[in-house]
Amino acid sequence: MSFLTTALVLASTAQAYHQINAKVAFRKNIDPIVQPGEYTSHMHTFFGSDQVTVNTKTSAEAQTGCNTNDNPNDLSIYWIPTLYGVKGGDRIPIEPLSFKAYYNNIGDAEVTFPQDFKVVAGNADATSQADVDARSRLEWFCNVGGGQGTKDASAFPTSTCDRGRLQAILTFQDCFNPATMATAYSGGEHRQNSNWCPTGMKRIPQLRFSVRYDVSAAGSWNGVAPLELASGPSYSFHGDFINGWLPEAAENLMAATDKREWQPVGGPGRAQACTPADPDPENGTSDWAESVRAMEGAGNNAVAPTVPGATVEAKETPATPATEEDDICYRKRALRAMKRVSRIARLSVRI
Numbered sequence: 001m002s003f004l005t006t007a008l009v010l011a012s013t014a015q016a017y018h019q020i021n022a023k024v025a026f027r028k029n030i031d032p033i034v035q036p037g038e039y040t041s042h043m044h045t046f047f048g049s050d051q052v053t054v055n056t057k058t059s060a061e062a063q064t065g066c067n068t069n070d071n072p073n074d075l076s077i078y079w080i081p082t083l084y085g086v087k088g089g090d091r092i093p094i095e096p097l098s099f100k101a102y103y104n105n106i107g108d109a110e111v112t113f114p115q116d117f118k119v120v121a122g123n124a125d126a127t128s129q130a131d132v133d134a135r136s137r138l139e140w141f142c143n144v145g146g147g148q149g150t151k152d153a154s155a156f157p158t159s160t161c162d163r164g165r166l167q168a169i170l171t172f173q174d175c176f177n178p179a180t181m182a183t184a185y186s187g188g189e190h191r192q193n194s195n196w197c198p199t200g201m202k203r204i205p206q207l208r209f210s211v212r213y214d215v216s217a218a219g220s221w222n223g224v225a226p227l228e229l230a231s232g233p234s235y236s237f238h239g240d241f242i243n244g245w246l247p248e249a250a251e252n253l254m255a256a257t258d259k260r261e262w263q264p265v266g267g268p269g270r271a272q273a274c275t276p277a278d279p280d281p282e283n284g285t286s287d288w289a290e291s292v293r294a295m296e297g298a299g300n301n302a303v304a305p306t307v308p309g310a311t312v313e314a315k316e317t318p319a320t321p322a323t324e325e326d327d328i329c330y331r332k333r334a335l336r337a338m339k340r341v342s343r344i345a346r347l348s349v350r351i
Helices: 003-013 249-254 290-297 328-350
Strands: 019-023 023-028 044-048 079-083 081-085 089-093 098-104 120-123 139-142 165-170 205-216 228-229 238-242
Touching: 003 238, 019 290, 079 098, 089 290, 120 165, 139 290
Parallel strands: none
Antiparallel strands: 019 098, 023 044, 044 079, 079 238, 081 089, 081 228, 098 205, 120 238, 139 165, 165 205
8 A cells, every 4th residue: 555545544534542662572483373382383573461372362361471562551462474684595583673553543443352352464375465455554665765666565665775774564453243253344345334344343443563674684675675574575464463451451442532642541550570581482483494494394384485596594693672663754654645635636626
């Protein structure tokens, strides 16, 4: 989706929102939603509560963890496929500079997230723009400058980003069925229902991931980016979420009434003095090459190289700590696009 389209969406649906800033907890080849009980997933980078294993299923489990979210009332677990810089046979893990979870359109929501709610957005098997659900609004872009050239919205930039600054945006489903926990996107195809959700579903706040990286370690490029997700090409970016909001705070999340404004969310949670760590260090791995071997050994299809000349031999480097940055650049670009829309509208009136 282009910034012009994004701006139109924002202009028509802007509502009160809340924002969570989270640091990296750890990375590991597990996915308790998609592959429960198995250590054969592609690599993921985890944020929020560190109480996540192959068997994690409930909010209560998440709420016992050491938390990297900046709101102590949110012990949710968030995760994404790990991004790697590709240099021949080497895979260099690139940890996010910042990870933000936005809770948008709260004013449109009918209910808050229930305990034990979990959801996945995006298509981990996508290899082209056609495989990407347009409603997820998956977009990769250089958030400082650079990366000029025509590309798919969900593709990596075709040239080096200024200062190495790369950003990804992913939007989650905003409808769910209280009986089955199934999720879906709201939309005009469901306009017969007042909440614009499929029949039997309730509207919830819409979660959006915003992830910033410094990809300088991958080097410069003109054409195919020397970057690869653990799940494959850029189109395969996806996000997972297990609700860990304390129940009182989850209800407070619904109290936002001022449109287009950030709203604080309070609750009984208290800041922790702890260091996040893998709660199951004896199993699984944070090493890319080992994760590929585990996938192959289980009969899973290991991710084929997506960068010309790349091989599956890997050399890992330690994870680097994340720093916090906001989405000011993204908002400015969207605002500029909205101004262009306004100018176009005025011009059309003159014509």
